[in-house]
Amino acid sequence: MPLRPSFSEEIAGLLHATHANPIKTCIQCGTCSGSCPVAKFMDYSPRKIIAMINADLKDRILNCNTYWYCASCYYCTVRCPRGIDIAELMYALKRYSIWKNQYKEGLVGPVFSETFVKTIIKSGRSYEPVLATSYLFTFGLQEMLMEAQTATNLMLKGRIPVLPPRIKRLENFKKVIQKIIPLGKPE
Amino acid sequence: MKKYAYFPGCSLEKMANSYHVSALETSKILGVELKELDDWNCCGATAYFHVDELLAHTLCARNLAIAEKEKLDLVAPCSGCYKNMYFASDHLKKDPDLAEHINNALQEDNLHFTGNIKVQHLIDVFVNDVGLNEIKSKVTQPLQNLRIAPYYGCQILRPKKDSEDVEQPRFFEDLIASIGATPVDFPLKLRCCGGALIITSRTTALSMVRNLLQNAINSGADVIATACPLCQVNLECYQKQVNQEFGTNLSIPIMYFTQLIGLAFGIPAKKLGVGTELVSAQPVLTYAEK
Ligand code: SF4
Numbered sequence: 382m383p384l385r386p387s388f389s390e391e392i393a394g395l396l397h398a399t400h401a402n403p404i405k406t407c408i409q410c411g412t413c414s415g416s417c418p419v420a421k422f423m424d425y426s427p428r429k430i431i432a433m434i435n436a437d438l439k440d441r442i443l444n445c446n447t448y449w450y451c452a453s454c455y456y457c458t459v460r461c462p463r464g465i466d467i468a469e470l471m472y473a474l475k476r477y478s479i480w481k482n483q484y485k486e487g488l489v490g491p492v493f494s495e496t497f498v499k500t501i502i503k504s505g506r507s508y509e510p511v512l513a514t515s516y517l518f519t520f521g522l523q524e525m526l527m528e529a530q531t532a533t534n535l536m537l538k539g540r541i542p543v544l545p546p547r548i549k550r551l552e553n554f555k556k557v558i559q560k561i562i563p564l565g566k567p568e
Numbered sequence: 569m570k571k572y573a574y575f576p577g578c579s580l581e582k583m584a585n586s587y588h589v590s591a592l593e594t595s596k597i598l599g600v601e602l603k604e605l606d607d608w609n610c611c612g613a614t615a616y617f618h619v620d621e622l623l624a625h626t627l628c629a630r631n632l633a634i635a636e637k638e639k640l641d642l643v644a645p646c647s648g649c650y651k652n653m654y655f656a657s658d659h660l661k662k663d664p665d666l667a668e669h670i671n672n673a674l675q676e677d678n679l680h681f682t683g684n685i686k687v688q689h690l691i692d693v694f695v696n697d698v699g700l701n702e703i704k705s706k707v708t709q710p711l712q713n714l715r716i717a718p719y720y721g722c723q724i725l726r727p728k729k730d731s732e733d734v735e736q737p738r739f740f741e742d743l744i745a746s747i748g749a750t751p752v753d754f755p756l757k758l759r760c761c762g763g764a765l766i767i768t769s770r771t772t773a774l775s776m777v778r779n780l781l782q783n784a785i786n787s788g789a790d791v792i793a794t795a796c797p798l799c800q801v802n803l804e805c806y807q808k809q810v811n812q813e814f815g816t817n818l819s820i821p822i823m824y825f826t827q828l829i830g831l832a833f834g835i836p837a838k839k840l841g842v843g844t845e846l847v848s849a850q851p852v853l854t855y856a857e858k
């Protein structure tokens with residue numbers, strides 16, 4: 382029987398289209414966590430999450446907020462003494478969790494990302510109000526009011542478009558996407 | 569006159585229109601032609617890379633291929649767009665199989681990626697292609713005594729590309745000095761604004777914004793200069809929420825570097841999109857009206 386890759390091997394291999402990530406070489410120095418502006422809001426710091434991947438603690442990782450809280454600032458990446466691309470690793474974990482359709486309850490990140498992708502596939506460009514709507518449905522009342530306040534102020538300053546932007550060669554654009562991911566006939 | 573394929577990106581269409589108009593106004597004076605990339609599509613922001621890497625690279629590759637068709641280097645004013653397209657180009661060049669896969673799809677739009685153009689951030693074009701001496705020579709209203717905090721944020725510099733200094737860069741300070749203003753020592757200049765966390769993890773992002781605002785104000789800055797629409801929106805449009813959340817009373821205008829350069833060139837504020845901000849830039853204007 383062929384060996385199944387372990388969780389840590391899967392995650393290491395998910396990085397970049399071009400090469401895998403040397404996460405096994407992590408020396409647990411903590412430089413990444415020390416450079417991370419979000420570490421204190423994460424269930425497990427970047428250093429810890431790497432140790433957990435290497436220990437194959439898949440379920441705990443799939444149920445934590447760490448990678449969804451990563452802001453992709455790449456501070457960890459440029460400083461890691463072992464050349465581990467931690468920021469891209471966080472992306473890989475997000476994709477893994479979307480792929481497995483498993484994430485910690487209450488996170489907005491996955492819904493937001495999926496809505497965003499749908500918007501772009503449909504129109505070729507992103508459109509703030511659609512994104513705001515997905516946001517409004519997922520958040521609590523107070524955040525909703527806060528968002529509405531900002532949105533109204535921006536609208537008054539002419540900074541939110543009224544009509545969603547579209548690219549010109551939308552049909553071609555959809556065909557390109559279809560060649561990458563067969564989605565059935567374009568709508 | 570050097571010509572570039574200009575990729576405004578989704579935020580510049582409306583949300584960051586002041587960046588767009590000020591970029592165009594100032595480059596005109598500097599003899600740089602920014603020709604909008606024909607029929608560009610969204611670069612995928614960060615969200616796309618969360619879902620599917622291949623598709624994300626395809627989105628970027630389509631834009632790169634359009635620029636190639638016009639034989640122009642691609643310039644993006646948004647740090648996120650810049651980073652995505654720079655690295656998509658880099659990955660595709662290093663991985664011919666990936667490039668072939670994507671090129672096969674791009675055929676549907678009569679496009680082909682070969683990777684023979686450069687991808688640059690707008691501030692790189694200003695600082696390195698145009699040059700600070702040239703910028704200085706066009707200044708008619710030096711912004712004397714205006715104290716500006718240079719906010720680099722993340723993705724202009726990170727991830728690291730070649731030999732650039734990602735720990736102690738100086739080019740933003742030098743740019744500020746070239747228009748007669750004073751760059752302040754802003755310790756958190758490379759710290760993240762929270763990016764898309766402002767939508768997905770609100771409290772976290774607000775606390776990040778708060779730290780940056782506080783740090784810039786403590787550094788004695790009159791205004792924070794940015795080179796990214798996401799940074800600008802996070803730092804400016806959420807000041808009220810930050811104050812509500814943390815019981816603070818922070819207030820500081822956040823302007824694009826192109827707006828500040830424009831003022832120093834004597835371009836009327838209105839033409840630079842001043843007036844559409846939520847935190848008034850009026851105090852800054854007085855420095856340009858001498
Ligand atoms: S900086 Fe690199 S080596 Fe150090 S703990 Fe983080 S991932 Fe491991």
Ligand code: SF4
Nearest residue numbers: 417451452454455457
């Ligand atoms: S890229 Fe993510 S994990 Fe790395 S320092 Fe930035 S926020 Fe933290």
